[in-house]
Amino acid sequence: MLVQNIKTFIIKRLKIVFVVIIALVVAIIIIVNRINSVIHYNDSYVNGNTAGNLYNGGYFCEKDGIIYFANPDDDMSLYSITRAGTDLKKITSDYVTYINVDDNYIYYARNNKLNGSSFSFLVVDRCALCRVKKNGQQKTTLVHDPSMQVALIGNYLYYIKYTDKYASTFSRIKIDGSEDSMIMREPVTALVTDERYLYYVGYERDHALYRIDTSDNSVIQVSSENFYNPIIDGKCVYYLDPDNDFHVTCYNLNSGEKFDISQERVDCFNMYGNFIFYQRSSAESPALLRIRLDGSELTKISDGVFCNINVTSQYVYFASYENPETFFMTPTTGKVYVQLFNPGKAK
Numbered sequence: 004m005l006v007q008n009i010k011t012f013i014i015k016r017l018k019i020v021f022v023v024i025i026a027l028v029v030a031i032i033i034i035v036n037r038i039n040s041v042i043h044y045n046d047s048y049v050n051g052n053t054a055g056n057l058y059n060g061g062y063f064c065e066k067d068g069i070i071y072f073a074n075p076d077d078d079m080s081l082y083s084i085t086r087a088g089t090d091l092k093k094i095t096s097d098y099v100t101y102i103n104v105d106d107n108y109i110y111y112a113r114n115n116k117l118n119g120s121s122f123s124f125l126v127v128d129r130c131a132l133c134r135v136k137k138n139g140q141q142k143t144t145l146v147h148d149p150s151m152q153v154a155l156i157g158n159y160l161y162y163i164k165y166t167d168k169y170a171s172t173f174s175r176i177k178i179d180g181s182e183d184s185m186i187m188r189e190p191v192t193a194l195v196t197d198e199r200y201l202y203y204v205g206y207e208r209d210h211a212l213y214r215i216d217t218s219d220n221s222v223i224q225v226s227s228e229n230f231y232n233p234i235i236d237g238k239c240v241y242y243l244d245p246d247n248d249f250h251v252t253c254y255n256l257n258s259g260e261k262f263d264i265s266q267e268r269v270d271c272f273n274m275y276g277n278f279i280f281y282q283r284s285s286a287e288s289p290a291l292l293r294i295r296l297d298g299s300e301l302t303k304i305s306d307g308v309f310c311n312i313n314v315t316s317q318y319v320y321f322a323s324y325e326n327p328e329t330f331f332m333t334p335t336t337g338k339v340y341v342q343l344f345n346p347g348k349a350k
Contacts, residue, residue: 042179043107044158048217050196051103051110051155054234055273056313057194061101061111061153062330063313063320070315071109073099075328077348081111083137084346086317093349094139101162103155108134108178110160112150132162134178145180154194156201156217163190173203186220195235204230210245228254228261234274241279241296243269251281253296264298275314275335280321282309291321293339304333305341320344 052064062073068086071094073079081094081102099111115129132146132153149165155178164174164185171190176183193203193215201215202225210229215222226240231249233242244252244261251265251272265272265281272281274296283290291304291312308324314335323329330344 044178045105048157048199049105049155050198051105051153051160052101053273053314054154054195055275057101057152057154058192058232058234059271059273059313060311061103061313062099062311062322063315064102064104065315066104071102071104072313072320073102074346074348075330076345078116079328081109081135082346082349086315088346091346091349092139094137095135095142097133097142101151101153103153103160104137105155108136110134110145110153110155110178112153112162113144132160132164132176134180143180145176145178146183152192152194154196154201156196156199159217161186161193161201161217163192192232195233197235202233202235204233212240226254226256230254232272236274241272241274243272249284251279251294262298264294264296266298270308271310271312273312273314273319275316275319278336280304280312280314280319282312293319302339304339305331 052061056063064071069083070086071083074082079098080096081099083092083094084090097113098115100114101112103110111133113131113133130149131144132150133142133144135142146164151163153160153162158178159175160178161175163171165171169188172185173187173189173191173193174185189206191203191206193201195202199217201217203213205211211227212225212230212233213222214225229245231243231245233240238256240254240256242252243249247263248268250263250267251269253262253264264279268284270282270284272279277296279294279296281292283292289308290306291309293302293304294300309321310324311322311327313320317335318332319335320330320332331341332344333339333341
């Protein structure tokens with residue numbers, strides 16, 4: 004009888020221990036999920052990428068010594084690598100464009116291709132606006148409609164959204180997925196960020212330069228000149244001048260003076276530090292070139308037609324126009340040395 008009582012006591016105790024363990028496991032799971040579901044907001048007007056990179060598709064973005072990029076060796080999936088070219092990591096398999104990065108997250112426009120299978124038409128959210136942690140976890144679709152031209156300021160993403168009802172519109176959404184709203188019916192390109200300010204060029208009525216103060220969404224006209232793809236650097240605007248055959252031009256916002264930098268027609272450009280990188284628009288002698296902001300030291304990088312010029316502190320990346328998923332690279336400063344950009348795939 005005593006033995007039976009001991010067995011019964013032990014069994015009851017084991018059941019209690021088991022229940023306690025299960026309760027603890029459930030509690031830990033709930034706590035971890037809550038911690039992981041917490042959105043980390045920015046406490047300043049952080050800007051997610053440079054205007055020059057975003058004009059060129061936003062395939063590369065540098066943040067705190069790490070390069071986040073669309074990997075041409077892995078179907079343009081999102082990767083990261085150190086500035087020194089080490090520690091290659093795959094973050095997500097999405098085909099990414101318009102990469103923006105803050106201290107906690109990566110934001111991008113997903114543009115996944117149809118895979119050619121008989122069921123590929125069933126793919127949901129093939130084109131969307133997404134957020135993911137830098138370790139690849141907690142990937143979230145913020146906008147389920149096709150999105151492009153994404154720029155981060157503080158805790159908001161400004162972007163072009165396509166819907167069947169309105170076609171393309173300029174919109175804004177908070178980084179937690181709330182407050183998605185249309186700002187303008189016009190699909191203006193607003194990729195120039197300067198702390199809390201966002202610049203754009205008129206779309207229908209004019210091509211003047213406007214500035215949005217994102218703290219209160221007020222809008223002012225900065226200049227009535229005609230601009231295309233402007234980049235703001237202090238009191239100077241670097242842009243393609245529609246009134247001068249799309250030469251790269253510097254416009255001084257204080258004096259109103261203009262300076263022709265390229266002195267030739269340009270298809271696309273980017274800039275970093277004291278240099279501008281541009282694609283010469285020419286049927287006879289197309290080439291990618293580098294020039295200083297004052298128009299000196301014109302240097303040929305490569306003959307041919309290129310696009311998607313993205314710049315980091317160490318390298319300039321540019322794609323073949325005929326095959327935009329083939330990228331080349333050359334040092335941002337110093338001697339030109341062009342090589343194929345083939346980082347490989349993460350193991």
